[in-house]
Amino acid sequence: MNYLESQAGFLGLEKDDTVSIDEARAVIVPFGLEKSVSYGGGTAKGPEAIVEASHQVELFDEEFWREVYRDYGVATLDFPDIPKDIPTALEQLASTTEALLQRNKFPLILGGEHSLTAGSIRPFVDRYPDLAILHFDAHADLRDGYDGEHYSHAAALRRVMDHPIDTLVSIGIRNISAGEIPFLEANRHRIHIHWAKDRQQWDTQAIVEPLRGRPVYLTFDLDGFDSSIMAATGTPEPGGVYWEEAMDIIRAASKISNIVGADVVELAPREELHSCDFLAAKLCYKILNFALGDHASGL
Numbered sequence: 001m002n003y004l005e006s007q008a009g010f011l012g013l014e015k016d017d018t019v020s021i022d023e024a025r026a027v028i029v030p031f032g033l034e035k036s037v038s039y040g041g042g043t044a045k046g047p048e049a050i051v052e053a054s055h056q057v058e059l060f061d062e063e064f065w066r067e068v069y070r071d072y073g074v075a076t077l078d079f080p081d082i083p084k085d086i087p088t089a090l091e092q093l094a095s096t097t098e099a100l101l102q103r104n105k106f107p108l109i110l111g112g113e114h115s116l117t118a119g120s121i122r123p124f125v126d127r128y129p130d131l132a133i134l135h136f137d138a139h140a141d142l143r144d145g146y147d148g149e150h151y152s153h154a155a156a157l158r159r160v161m162d163h164p165i166d167t168l169v170s171i172g173i174r175n176i177s178a179g180e181i182p183f184l185e186a187n188r189h190r191i192h193i194h195w196a197k198d199r200q201q202w203d204t205q206a207i208v209e210p211l212r213g214r215p216v217y218l219t220f221d222l223d224g225f226d227s228s229i230m231a232a233t234g235t236p237e238p239g240g241v242y243w244e245e246a247m248d249i250i251r252a253a254s255k256i257s258n259i260v261g262a263d264v265v266e267l268a269p270r271e272e273l274h275s276c277d278f279l280a281a282k283l284c285y286k287i288l289n290f291a292l293g294d295h296a297s298g299l
Contacts, residue, residue, distance in 0.1 A: 001099065002078040009076030011069060011285070012055030024073035026288050027105045029120075031093055032079070033112040035086050035149075042268030043234060047079065047110035049269035050284060053277035057285050064293055069285070072106070072292040086151040090119030097261070098123035106292055108284060111265030113234075114141060115151045117219050118159035124261055125163045128215040131260075132167035133160060134208075134253055136224035136246060138237040140173050140193065142180040153266070156219075158183065161190065167210050171249060172196045172224040172241040196239050204252050211257040218250070218262040218287060222280055232276035233266045246283070250290050259291035 003009070006018040010028040018024075030047030059067040077096070083089045093109070097120045100107045109120050114137075124131055135157060142161075146152035151159060158180075161168060167190065174196040176184070184191060194207055227236035229243065253259065264287070267280045 001096070004076045004078050006075075010051050010054050010074055011057065011059065013069070013074065017070075019073035021075045024075035025104075025106055025292055026072050026074045027100050027107055028074065028076040028284075029093075029096060029100070029107050029109045030077060030079045031082065031109050031112045031116055033082055033086070033089050033093075033116045035084075035089070035113070035115070041234065042270075043111060043113045043266055045269050046112055046265070046267035046280075049267060049277040050110050050264070050280045051076065053274065054281035054284065056278060057282050061286075061289055064289060068289040068293045071294055072288065074288070086115060086149065090116065090151060093119035094122040101127055101261075106288070107261045108288060109263035109265075110284070111263060111267070114153040114156040114219075114221050114265045115159075116265060117156050117263055118151055120261070120263055121160050121163070121217060124215075124217050125165065128260065130214055131165055132211050132214040132216050132257070133157075133165060133169065134211060134216050134218045134250075134259075135168060135170040136172055136219070136241060137170060137221040138172060138174055138196075138223040138235065138240055139221070140170065140176040140180055140184065141221075142183050143177060144183070156221075160219075161187065166190050167214065168192065169207065169210055170194065171207070174237060174239050196241065199241070199245065202245075204248050207249060208253045208256060211253050214257050215260045216253060216257045218253075218259055218291075220262065220264045220283065220287070221266045222264065222276075223266055225279070230276055230279060232268055232270045232273040234268050243279070247286065250287060254290035259287070262287050262291070
């Protein structure tokens with residue numbers, strides 16, 4: 001595997017402030033897959049924008065009262081050449097993720113469109129028979145393909161649930177098609193949707209309870225955030241999650257489960273909206289801190 005120099009990688013760390021690649025527990029995996037977007041484009045540039053913006057993220061986390069990256073160490077893979085067809089691209093990503101898991105790393109994949117989760121999840125399913133999924137999104141993504149593409153971004157969680165996963169907790173959903181309803185109804189024992197329309201009544205502890213004691217893969221589509229704070233995405237949607245709501249849920253999940261990997265997808269950077277790049281970068285750092293900082297459960 002080819003890695004970026006630490007100063008060019010995630011967080012832009014000086015060499016004196018880094019650990020070796022072998023010692024780093026977190027590995028950032030840029031994967032700018034963009035093949036099936038159906039509205040606004042630009043997700044291919046998402047990983048680069050997140051890495052660049054991360055150089056402006058303050059390393060001191062006031063919640064932990066230290067520079068938490070020092071707890072775990074970070075390395076960043078070089079930007080890959082991505083195959084033109086989605087199935088081959090997903091095989092490539094699955095292979096990369098599997099290699100990292102074999103080295104006991106925590107992979108954080110930077111998208112790219114949401115269809116990539118169908119590839120990154122495969123090694124986790126093989127390794128963790130009781131894997132659960134924590135999913136932030138504006139869309140249920142339970143279509144069985146879209147516009148003729150089996151692995152469409154609109155089918156991301158349907159492809160995940162093709163695996164024998166018995167727990168999917170989806171947060172902030174405010175778009176679902178009539179065609180997805182039969183699958184949802186038939187799988188209510190597996191799928192727990194927390195609709196954005198009910199945000200005022202959410203109980204954070206109740207939301208994360210199905211994750212208790214489980215290994216968890218976190219997939220965060222940035223359009224899960226309200227469009228007032230995340231406009232740089234292909235399908236910005238009103239009525240979504242705000243920063244503290246997302247932090248509350250990820251924090252609570254990290255205290256009762258073991259977050260073992262994650263992806264952050266669907267940033268479509270816009271030159272005049274660099275605040276969105278920064279939000280995505282800070283979200284990535286917080287995910288790593290909650291998953292790997294020393295208050296993590298380590299179950």
